[in-house]
Amino acid sequence: MSESPRITHLEWGNIEATGIGAAKDLKLFPGGGRAWDWLETGTRHSPGIQPSDVQELIDRGSEIVVLSRGMHLVLQTKPETLVALEAANIEVHVLETREAAALYNELAQTRRVGGLFHSTC
Numbered sequence: 001m002s003e004s005p006r007i008t009h010l011e012w013g014n015i016e017a018t019g020i021g022a023a024k025d026l027k028l029f030p031g032g033g034r035a036w037d038w039l040e041t042g043t044r045h046s047p048g049i050q051p052s053d054v055q056e057l058i059d060r061g062s063e064i065v066v067l068s069r070g071m072h073l074v075l076q077t078k079p080e081t082l083v084a085l086e087a088a089n090i091e092v093h094v095l096e097t098r099e100a101a102a103l104y105n106e107l108a109q110t111r112r113v114g115g116l117f118h119s120t121c
Contacts, residue, residue, distance in 0.1 A: 054085060054114075074121040
């Protein structure tokens with residue numbers, strides 16, 4: 001089983017994970033991760049996280065996905081994104097970023113978890 005990298009540091013504008021390094025936003029999945037560049041899919045705070053943002057998490061074998069809403073809960077999630085995850089039989093949690101990071105790290109100890117983490121608003 002490929003382990004999901006652990007989040008090692010989180011503060012406003014900076015999140016770090018084992019083996020990935022630091023970025024403003026991170027996309028993590030079993031076996032790795034990378035900076036989450038919203039420009040790749042045209043993501044904005046509203047309408048929020050899109051199905052195309054989570055597709056890599058699905059493709060990389062995530063059993064559970066944790067989506068962060070930002071430190072001030074500004075980032076939304078499109079309903080279609082939740083439908084896509086449900087259709088792939090993936091459990092999903094949508095939380096404030098600090099809560100999302102804590103849950104992700106807890107789940108990563110025993111499960112194949114993926115996540116999108118926004119470290120600002």
